[in-house]
Amino acid sequence: MPVGSESSARGAAAERIRVSYRLLCGWGADPHSRARDIAFEQTVELPEHCVPAPIRDSVVGRIECVAQVDSQVWTAIISYPASVVSDLGQLVNLLFGNISLKSGVQVFDVELPPSSMSHLTGPSFGVTGLRRLCGVGDGALSCAALKPLGLSTTELAQLCRQFALGGIDIIKDDHSLTDQESAPFRERVAQCQQAVERANRETGGSSRYFPNLPSSWSTFDDNLAYARSVGVTGVLVSPLLIGLDAVRCAAAQGDIALLGHPALSGAFFQPDHGIAPDLLLGKLFRLIGCDGVIYPNVGGRFVLSEGQCTAINGRLREPLGHIRRAFPVPAGGIDMTRVPYWLDRYGPDTIFLVGGSLYSQGDLVAASRILMKALGR
């Protein structure tokens, strides 16, 4: 059968998506054949001899370079025609779908041509918009989390009030607060939003409440609309729980800020296999529209190194076509006394999310004020 004689994908395809891989090549593995394997696996999923020549030339990934960086570590850059990606799910699939099931492959960069970027609107607020939303022209922003899971709506609203009175910029739900009976979504969102607005009227401040949007397919849009209807201007989302494209669609609505939570992301951060933290949490979360991205800061309860944290910061703020810059939100056990240290290292375009260290103080209004002072505000 003359397969491959009519396909339209093989024509133009001048624009290419370039993906960078770090390959672990122990025990005499040949990096060139590993790169070749990826180029086929992520496109045609067939042995080379089964692929019609025109498709081999126009659809299969093209190996742009393979270079050794260490005794057993190589990098490879493979480019793919932009036409193979029709949506965000397929982009993620191209990056790591099947090769997730191999070993020793880390994707550490992707460069998208203009045609692919045009589907991705990125943050609708970004650094500038979020600053305007929170009324903070200069200096780093503060974020506190409503916790623990199990508190009633009234109790969570009381926490909101105290953080807002203390001047915290963004007061977000813990990402485990979804729609539990202890504090059902709509009740919680309405009361917490009200508590923050009331405190703002008293202080003249502009603290913002960001409820957690449950990762539920059938209620996601309705919950977002409800939050908006009671005055909410930003929400917390977990892209890997709800699906990256859901977040992209929420961002594209343009009128609500998104703080991305890294739940599940650690699965991708193995030393020799996965997607590099700065690519996933920095570049991809930004591309899908997160205005700020929470990540576990070095020295806290989690595993990222300082280099990885700095790389995430860089990705969120670097020039990226028409895509707005986004805020890094280091978190995961930041001690209040260390905030000046991290502020010095990370710079003012940062949102510092402090949880346990605020709660440990007991008086949340006073603790919040100390944090604001530590931020130089």
Place this chain on the structure above:
Amino acid sequence: MPVGSESSARGAAAERIRVSYRLLCGWGADPHSRARDIAFEQTVELPEHCVPAPIRDSVVGRIECVAQVDSQVWTAIISYPASVVSDLGQLVNLLFGNISLKSGVQVFDVELPPSSMSHLTGPSFGVTGLRRLCGVGDGALSCAALKPLGLSTTELAQLCRQFALGGIDIIKDDHSLTDQESAPFRERVAQCQQAVERANRETGGSSRYFPNLPSSWSTFDDNLAYARSVGVTGVLVSPLLIGLDAVRCAAAQGDIALLGHPALSGAFFQPDHGIAPDLLLGKLFRLIGCDGVIYPNVGGRFVLSEGQCTAINGRLREPLGHIRRAFPVPAGGIDMTRVPYWLDRYGPDTIFLVGGSLYSQGDLVAASRILMKALGR
């Protein structure tokens, strides 16, 4: 502030979710404190002294047992009140959300109480329903994939025809076929479905075409409805690309069979960290409603061991409350000549997905017939 005095989550909560972990405890790490850390991290995300006593007692995970299994390996079972999980996203979050960002933790089982199971309808067809759909009372089923990406709709429809003439039970799109210009979704679905129906009329067979549902938030439901409107009775979905809850909602519609693809799942399959393959692809994919689950068989192009494959098979078929049994679909480089071997090992409630090995034969009708013969049909 008297936090924790009104919460409703702390009362009843007789029903509990039991999660089993495998903990890597090298270098003098204490497995008990690691289990305790997980119990707090996955619920309250606060240091112990910040958690009000009633919530500590009723929301924080309860360590049911910790046992050593190897010099540096321990298992722990932690139970959580069912009330902390309000939706599927939060269940996945409870299982591995934050602890994904730690290291040396593998979740290998979850037992759900009846109240949690009631939200999960599981496969709407299951083994029995899929057999009826394909008209196969006994014996294993066959599956072929339409590939490669880059073929035109007409070419893909020609492949459909040949596989159907050869008697293949399920002819599915490669999961990289989404909505590319080379073969746009609607055009492809209509023509491939038509080609299979026409071949069925000629042969008297009942081959089924399962198009790949693109992992696109805004078009997912419409694409599903369109497929249904042209007579499609089953689709391929990638739960980790579109989001698990999207698949659950599609399954709950009850009238279309779902074949789950493991794209991205390998991120979770690190030796010492992640979610065990049989839990993710076996139990969870079944719970969300996959009637069949594709996984990379041992000895093919991917990393699973025979033990892991057998465990996935077991999970898909074992009794699980009201949840129907689902088909294992071993794939990823199965050689046709080895099908009898795997049939003998895996048993007849299996769908064998053969890709490259069919294409390598050249004549797809003949190759399909040989495969059917290898299955004893």
